[in-house]
Amino acid sequence: MRDYQLYLIDLDGTIYRGNETIASGVRFVKRLVDQKKDYLFLTNNTTRTPEMVVAKLKTHGITTDIAHVYTPSMATAEYLLHHCQNHDSKISVYIIGQVGLWKEILERPEFIYDEQNPDYVIVGMDTDLTYQKVRVATRAIRAGAVFIGTNADLNLPLGDELIPGNGSQCAMIAAASGQNPMYIGKPEAIIVDMALKRVGTKKEDALIVGDNYNTDIKAGFNSGVDQLLTLTGVTTKEEIKNLKQPTLIVENLDEYQL
Amino acid sequence: MRDYQLYLIDLDGTIYRGNETIASGVRFVKRLVDQKKDYLFLTNNTTRTPEMVVAKLKTHGITTDIAHVYTPSMATAEYLLHHCQNHDSKISVYIIGQVGLWKEILERPEFIYDEQNPDYVIVGMDTDLTYQKVRVATRAIRAGAVFIGTNADLNLPLGDELIPGNGSQCAMIAAASGQNPMYIGKPEAIIVDMALKRVGTKKEDALIVGDNYNTDIKAGFNSGVDQLLTLTGVTTKEEIKNLKQPTLIVENLDEYQL
Incomplete structure (x- = not known):
């Protein structure tokens, strides 16, 4: 071995x-x-920040730090920064997701939030997903934004239940926009x-x-x-x-x- | 001819x-x-009641009555009544949709609304769709409810925009539940x-x-x-x-x- x-x-x-x-x-x-x-x-999981992951691990008896956590939110931010390194202006993004995703993206000065004409639509798990958010994403992707899904999981286990995961959310946006996402996770x-x-x-x-x-x-x-x-x-x-x-x-x- | x-x-x-x-x-x-x-x-269109369709037609110069209107909401109700005619008890349904759908179903005494363990999950266009509604539908379909989509339209035109249609909503529920809907429209x-x-x-x-x-x-x-x-x-x-x-x-x- x-x-x-x-x-x-x-x-x-x-x-x-x-x-x-x-x-x-x-x-x-x-x-x-x-x-x-x-x-x-x-x-x-993109719903938690690295700090929240560290805090959750502590409740399970593991002491660690954020340098030992890597999420699709971080990978998405770093991928876009690398991919757009010749980008003169800020990278405009529309985000569907929870704090672990939008904090990771928007706390970096290279990104700017844009609902109207973003370069990228980034979609992660969002238990507050609404029709209106899907509509905004659909409009942006149809207008040329690149569609990124943080991860393709169709379901997440929650107790005995399999709740809708980000892959299911992305399936709706893919159907409405005619574009499949590029997945990161x-x-x-x-x-x-x-x-x-x-x-x-x-x-x-x-x-x-x-x-x-x-x-x-x-x-x-x-x-x-x-x-x-x-x-x-x-x-x-x-x-x-x-x-x-x-x-x-x-x-x-x-x-x-x- | x-x-x-x-x-x-x-x-x-x-x-x-x-x-x-x-x-x-x-x-x-x-x-x-x-x-x-x-x-x-x-x-x-399942968002309008027949009365609302008649009223809209009047604004376009057409005088008609509800006997001349047929919607997937009506077809869904009649299909289920026909299909379940030997049903001893009420037909339990969970509905995602707008007034034109849920009024058509729930004003009939044969149906009863049930979020927990419905016989059918009926999904129509709903501009107030939320993650929570999709979660309830997913849980019910995974527990054995029959999944019905009123219509499969992926988009609807709204001015210059193509907004998400019911087929896109159903794509999310299909991905999360592992079941494709039976469409009526x-x-x-x-x-x-x-x-x-x-x-x-x-x-x-x-x-x-x-x-x-x-x-x-x-x-x-x-x-x-x-x-x-x-x-x-x-x-x-x-x-x-x-x-x-x-x-x-x-x-x-x-x-x-x-």
Whole structure:
């Protein structure tokens, strides 16, 4: 087994399940810290700011800092800054999302909020989504704005319920605008590439750790990073038996030897 | 040319364009009345009640009554009553839509509103759509409710803008619930069949009149009713030149000889 230097760790289903702590996940992070391995929490959740992620992790017994958190909101901001580096004026954006998305974008001086004629329409999970917001996004995309979805998750687990996720929101805007979004979050390679770039680690030295085959494991396939599937969340061994297998599978993260 | 007995007439793009009157459409209706031909306004709009449709037509110079209006809201109510005729108890429904939809359903004593465990989720155009409404619909459909969309229009024209239509709303619910809706409105045959049944006319004796190839004309193809395309609305002759042709095409309805 390779001696990985950087662990890209999912949160929901891996470290906690809603408000419930997954103890093996927490012990895994503590072992990483003890053995001076680097890690980055790589979540698809855009509703929380990095500070809110750190505070939530604290309630599950993990002490960390915002330098160890990477979200699609951050990846979106950095992607656009990189992509528009020759941009003379500010990058105008219309945003559908919650605080974790719009704070990340709009606190950077390079961006300006524009409902009328934005360069980009950025769409993330928004439990206050309204018809009017979709209408504004549709009009902007039809007028030429580039449509970016932070992540493609069709559903999110909330207790026993599968609530609509950002991929479902984007499906409405795609139908109304006639344009499909470019997605940033897992399973896209973009967010993994940007996380590696941020830390300065080569992909051969990294391992993606998560419970969701369709986001975490596929992000590894798409980016060429090894994957560790933990069966503590949504994916079961049975449902992936005929699919391309992850590098490693464990019942829970206590099984994984550093 | 056949001597049609019943004219199934579209509204927006045929009789008016938003608030603007299409004079040839209005003259066409007056000629029908003068020559004692029967007609039914067959719209895909579910936001207005039949009374509101009659009032709007009056502003465009047409005097008619609600017996001459047929909407997907009415077709949905009648379809469910027919489909559930052996239903012992009330038919429970969760509705996303505006007054023209929920009044049509809920004023009938056979229906009962239920957000928790409805038999049917009925989705129509709703400019007050919220994430929460989509969440309730998603939960109900995932729990087994049948998903019905009043109509599949992805967009509606509003001035120069193409705003999100009910088909776009349904795309979000379909993505989140994993179920595609059964649609009632044009271009489905259901609404045409039910309109013919209501009037008691055979399909060979009817003509669908409208400006939209994808809704009006295809409704004719799907139901086996002849079609008259008027080029006063969204469809141009150019864009359908390689497609199956309507029975008749006119620049405007003055050209059509009764």
